[in-house]
Amino acid sequence: MSLKINLRHLEDHGIHLKGDLPVAELDLGVADELIQTNQSLTYDFSIEQLHDAVLVTGSMTLSLDCECGRCLKKFKTKLKLAGWALHLPLEGEDKVSVENDCLDLTPFVREDILLNFPQHPLCKTDCAGLKKKTKASEAEGREAESKPAIWSELDKLKLK
Ligand SMILES: [Zn+2]
Numbered sequence: 154m155s156l157k158i159n160l161r162h163l164e165d166h167g168i169h170l171k172g173d174l175p176v177a178e179l180d181l182g183v184a185d186e187l188i189q190t191n192q193s194l195t196y197d198f199s200i201e202q203l204h205d206a207v208l209v210t211g212s213m214t215l216s217l218d219c220e221c222g223r224c225l226k227k228f229k230t231k232l233k234l235a236g237w238a239l240h241l242p243l244e245g246e247d248k249v250s251v252e253n254d255c256l257d258l259t260p261f262v263r264e265d266i267l268l269n270f271p272q273h274p275l276c277k278t279d280c281a282g283l284k285k286k287t288k289a290s291e292a293e294g295r296e297a298e299s300k301p302a303i304w305s306e307l308d309k310l311k312l313k
Pocket of ligand 1: 222
């Protein structure tokens, strides 16, 4: 499936476009390590031709595999654009490019998906971050690492 629409099919009546698009085809180019896109984009669009433009309305959903920016917990979230509307002029300065009567919605979908990406993914809005306990044990871990191995061995012996 691709997000190309043939304008000839729109001449008489609107069309409905529904399906899944492999995320690779969206070519999001996301460099954020905290957000991974491993699943397809699900979309459900109604497309109609206006006098000198194409109007796309509908919704799309993309599942994201995120890592919380505060506590590093992995979680899944859904980027959902409901009531999405796109007005694509076919005339004038801002007119969209049409090739062989086909109009590709992919760049517009990509743009709006990226605009709605979570900026700082959090497992929950009030995530308190790493628990103190975890921080303390991390610090201990670092301390132990910086000591020569022999000293940690001695520490263990002393504890006995
Ligand atoms: Zn969190």
